Amino acid sequence: MLLIVLLPLIFAFFIPFINKRKEKIHTGYFVLAIPLVIFIYFARHLGTDFEPITQHFAWIPSLHISFDFYLDGLSLLFVLLISGIGSLVTLYSIFYLDKSERLGHFYIYLLMFMSAMLGVVLSDNVFVLYTFWELTSISSFLLIGYWHFNERSRYGALKSMLITVIGGLSMLGGFILLSNITGTTSIQGILSESEMILNHSYLPLIMGLLILGAFTKSAQFPFHIWLPDAMEAPTPVSAYLHSATMVKAGIYLVARMSPLFHGYDWFFIVVGGIGILTLCWASFLAIKQTDLKGILAFSTISQLGMIMTMLGIGTEVAVFAAMFHILNHATFKGSLFMIAGIIDHETGTRDIRKLGGLMTLLPISATLAFFGTFSMAGVPLPFLNGFYSKELFFESTLHGSEYSASFAMFIQHILPWLAVFGSIFTFIYSMYFVFGVFRGKAKIEQLPKKPHEAPIGMLISPIVLIIGVIVIGLFPTIVNSPLLAHAAYAVSGVHEEHHIAYWHGLDAKFLMSLAVVGIGTVLFMTKKKWETLYQKLPTRWTFNRLYDQFVTKIEPFSATITKGYMTGSLRLYTQLIVVAMFIVSIFTLVTSDGFAFLTADPSEIKISELLVAVMMVVAAIGTIVARNNVAAILILGVVGYGLSILFVIYRAPDLALTQLVIETITVALFLLCFYHLPKMKPKQDTVRTKLLNAAISIGFGTLLTLVAISSHSSKWFPSISEYFIETSHTLGGGDNVVNVILVDMRGLDTLFEITVLGIAALGIYSLIKIRRNKEVD
């Protein structure tokens, strides 16, 4: 199974070689074989006696990540859709895309997507599933941006990428939590630990993360906004990705994980509630659209919402209906997208306001569109598959589980009403689509192209799909036991062959269907009267606007934050560093009980030490208040010489000598530099700045004093210096302990210190000697 999943990816490597001869034979003909082979491979498994198949291929065994493939009814339904519709879309694209397009790119992306999608629905390992999941996001991004010279394409691609990747990452979080809790990375293993997950305190978090991933991918409210913008992709892509397969990946995830959350109230509230909200909102908005593909995009969103609702309800009927509708939606929506593509191709526009009266000009397309839209609307006719799943949908909304939580009960009660409401609008936009395009007065002179029927090759795929619609409509039981029963069993865990029949008697669900058609017809006839309602919708607070604001504002926002502290002022940086050190040190001192003030053995303070100290303090203050640079340097020299006197007092002759010489050199160099500097203007600081600087420096000085006193007061170990004093003569052969330490015991330090000096000297030399001419730069 690994080979069959990776087959499209492997074949993608050969596309560039094939594509060289695209002028003779369209590259698509070669690609067409791939999904057909996959379809045949999986179609063999169809049948009533199907048993799940597991296959294992090691990838990263140490992390328990392996290519585990698990083919059960649910996966089978999806792989057949992916490969079946994939074949038809490839065939359609051969006639849709001209040879002058970059066909190589198109088919490589498409094959990449196909592999990714097969991987998503077949993987049993959560991390492999995530890998393929992100690959679908990336290939979808590439396909939406296929016409990258088009600004709207780039916008749509980026939008879908951002939203689906956010969801994908959140899903990864959910997977990590799940595998941590259950100790397994296998989905079947996780599902078998359902009890443990349901009683775990992380349950809401896990469900939220997984559902966020599924909702962003499947364009549920309020993440549906990327799907209409993804319509900038070539129509075969829209038909394949954005109606039949990729947007159902979220559905697949919810269906796959629903045994885990079965019986959890919030699962019904979130999935069912958001699903029905999506259904109503998107079908309501679909009527506002003027672009054919825009209508279909909102229609897809609402149909996905419907499937999601059924999964949320989670009874056997609802799950069965969901599986049935996944299949039905893929058939009629795929064909409708292809018809929209044909209309676009043959008339040059997709704007429904310019179209009309095409029935006689495109008779075959009109017929196909009639079947597709009427099936989508759920019109009660026995040769339309959409009606059956819609009726099952009504049935499942009427008979949900009994919920204890009051909010769940509330949703349960309003569910049938909302279902009817959404279905009415579904009916209206379906009629709007078919009548708006094919009936009415033809405005041929307004169209960019003179319309005529599409070539037969382009029509094959929608014809096949519509035949599927009719065949399933006439004989709904033929897909029942070989496919749908297994799929429903995989989700609900109950073997039930639901009986699908056209006539169940005049019961509630049939009345609901009749109400939909009746009210829908009336509303469609009077559409002009209430259409003004859409103009009253708020344009200011929409999710699209929110997204745009977020994307456009986040960059200036972060720039503002960065510029707020990255001003380029070294003074500010120093202040921040010092304040941060202050806060961290004080925090550590206080929390670790670091203050210690032992006054047990301070040595006696001599008058000479005191005098030197006072001199140094006065000089240090003098340096700060000095108005003149040269004066400040000279006074600073006093501090240095005072220090060397202290070294003398504390019996450090080597240090005193070195300090004396170095201080002299430093002061001399300072003077030399300032002599050449331009006379600086005294800095005019405000009182506030001065006070702030004073506060920071006094605070930091106090801190260092405290640290020094504390560290002096807490001596935990005896000093190592005794050892040096004892062994200086015997081991080092010298009586100057300091020198013996420097050259003998710790010679390595000295070696590197003189290296530092050497580098500094060479640096100064090259700074002064090597000068580029400014004009040259």
Next chain:
Amino acid sequence: MRIPNDLILRTTTNLIAFILLAFSIYLFLAGHSSPGGGFVGGLMTSAAFVLMYMAYGFDTVRKIIPINFRLFIPIGLSIALLTGLGSFVFNQPFLSQTFAYFHLPVFGEKELATALLFDLGVYITVIGVTMTIILSIAEDRE
């Protein structure tokens, strides 16, 4: 640059420079047992040179002492490094020092330590560094 007639400065420099040089060599040699050592010794030697430069000007001193002080830096560093590497010959860890007592013809019984070689490296490097810095800055005419 025209050098002013500083007779007193030059005469005293003639004396003091040699006293300084002698003192610096004393500091360097005595460092192992008394205050001093390569670092201070090197600084003191540079002080003598700087005094000469101040009294007689760059051109004159460069003629009398035709030394490129920049070369002192690699030479000194190499000496210090080689004394460290030398301990490998005797199968000892890097920078192991040792000492022994020798009977020298003039000085009598004296202690000689390999640490002095290392200190020599320090001494030469410090002279090189100090002179390079001061001469580069002083000669800068732009």
